[in-house]
Amino acid sequence: MIFIGPHVSISESVSLSPARAEATGATGFAIFTKNQRVWKAPALKEEDVTAFRNNLKEKGFCPEAVLPHAGYLINPATPDEALWEKSLSLFLEEASRTARLGLGKINIHPGAYKEGDRKDGILRAARMIDKVLEETDGVSIAIENTAGAGTILGSSFEELDMLLDAVKHPERTGFTLDTAHLYGAGYDVKGDPASILDSFCARFGSEKLFGMHLNDSMVALGSRKDRHAPLGEGYIGKEAFLEIVRHPATDGIPLILETPDEAKWPEEVSYLLNAR
Numbered sequence: 178m179i180f181i182g183p184h185v186s187i188s189e190s191v192s193l194s195p196a197r198a199e200a201t202g203a204t205g206f207a208i209f210t211k212n213q214r215v216w217k218a219p220a221l222k223e224e225d226v227t228a229f230r231n232n233l234k235e236k237g238f239c240p241e242a243v244l245p246h247a248g249y250l251i252n253p254a255t256p257d258e259a260l261w262e263k264s265l266s267l268f269l270e271e272a273s274r275t276a277r278l279g280l281g282k283i284n285i286h287p288g289a290y291k292e293g294d295r296k297d298g299i300l301r302a303a304r305m306i307d308k309v310l311e312e313t314d315g316v317s318i319a320i321e322n323t324a325g326a327g328t329i330l331g332s333s334f335e336e337l338d339m340l341l342d343a344v345k346h347p348e349r350t351g352f353t354l355d356t357a358h359l360y361g362a363g364y365d366v367k368g369d370p371a372s373i374l375d376s377f378c379a380r381f382g383s384e385k386l387f388g389m390h391l392n393d394s395m396v397a398l399g400s401r402k403d404r405h406a407p408l409g410e411g412y413i414g415k416e417a418f419l420e421i422v423r424h425p426a427t428d429g430i431p432l433i434l435e436t437p438d439e440a441k442w443p444e445e446v447s448y449l450l451n452a453r
Contacts, residue, residue, distance in 0.1 A: 179422065180205025180242035181391075181449045182294040183434040183442045187211075191278065193220070193230035195236040201442040204450065205242035207284075207433040212275035213248040216267060221274055225407070230279050243317065244353070244388045244431040245275045247285045251295050253305040254288035254298035264288075265305050272313040282387050284319045284353045287331040287340060296339075298330055303343035310346045319387035322401040324361030330361040332401075334380055352381070355390035355435075356421070358407075360413055363399040367413045370420045378426050387433040391418055391449070407436045408445050415448070422452040 182203025185194050191208065198206035209219035233240070248271060251264045268285065275283045285306075290298025306318050320340055325332025331340065336383050337352055354377065360366045364373050377386065393411030395404035410417035421427060434445055 178204075179427070179432070179450065179453055180430065181432045181434075181446055182206035182242075183273055183423070183436070183439070183446070184208065184246065190225050190228070192225045194229070194420055195232040195238055198238070199236045202446045202450070203442075204431070205238065205244075205314050205431040207244045207246055207431065207435075208250060208343050210245050210271050210278070210283075210421050211248065213246070214250065215248075216250060216263065219275055226277050236393055237350055240280050241429070242431055243280050244433055245278070245280055245283045246270070246396045247271045247283055249286070251285065252288040253285065253302035254290045255301065256293055257330065261301060261305070265308060268305060269312055270310050272316050272318075276313055276316050281315060282319050283353075284388065286321050286323065287329075289327060289329045291328055291377040295328070295330070295336075298328070302330060303340060303345075306340075306350060307345045308420070309375070309436050310344075310349050316379055317351065318349050319353040320391070321353040321355055323355075324358045324401055326361075326401050326403065332358070334377060338380060343383075351385040351387035351392075352377075353388040353390060354386065355392060356413060357390070357394040357411075358403055358416070360394040360398055360406075361396060361400050361402050365398060366394075366421075367398070367417050370417045371424055374421065374424045374426050383426040386426050386430060388433060389421065389427060390433050390435050391421065392435050404436055405435055407438045408434075408448065418449060419452040422425070422449050 184207040
């Protein structure tokens with residue numbers, strides 16, 4: 178089974194997201210569990226949770242097709258103790274929301290270590306991941322790779338491996354690969370995407386690929402920048418995404434469009450689904 182779709186809005190109610198995804202022709206989708214740019218948000222209402230679960234089933238989506246994304250304020254690698262504790266509290270809340278919605282995984286950026294030693298940042302990020310896993314039943318964590326700007330962690334497979342090695346619960350930890358981030362970090366997604374996925378699977382095992390974000394890149398290979406473009410309108414080009422969708426490692430995991438033009442989502446979804 179192939180799960181492809183965009184990251185859709187939860188405006189008004191999270192329960193509306195399955196219908197919004199269905200309207201694009203999607204077989205999978207992503208959401209935030211709350212406003213991603215604020216620390217505080219109202220608790221999920223029980224009626225919205227029930228409606229989300231019912232609507233998910235009614236629109237033909239299984240829970241495995243949905244990959245929630247944790248908010249951007251969370252910084253697991255920060256050396257600022259107060260910010261680290263605040264980030265942990267928010268991450269725990271969002272993981273709890275994920276569990277209440279009946280979903281099994283949540284995507285998180287590994288964060289920026291800001292100052293000092295990169296390895297210390299990795300250890301701080303691993304400690305937060307462990308705490309969330311230990312306090313949240315039924316949810317696994319997908320660490321997203323990054324383009325590697327500044328002190329942001331997770332731009333190389335080697336660094337992702339260090340993160341995985343540092344966590345105490347690797348059985349509930351995996352990765353989301355973002356194609357624009359890969360390209361920004363120097364992985365030539367345009368030239369040979371299959372070999373990049375082969376390399377990932379050889380290193381981690383295909384079971385550690387929890388999802389992918391399929392985005393073209395507005396910036397050049399190795400730029401260390403994260404700028405998404407619609408499929409075929411960036412440096413990566415459309416054909417590379419067909420190879421990704423056809424790769425056996427992407428079967429049965431959410432393949433999420435975070436492309437910036439919502440009007441093009443139905444076209445992009447159809448293009449990728451027809452690749453199979």
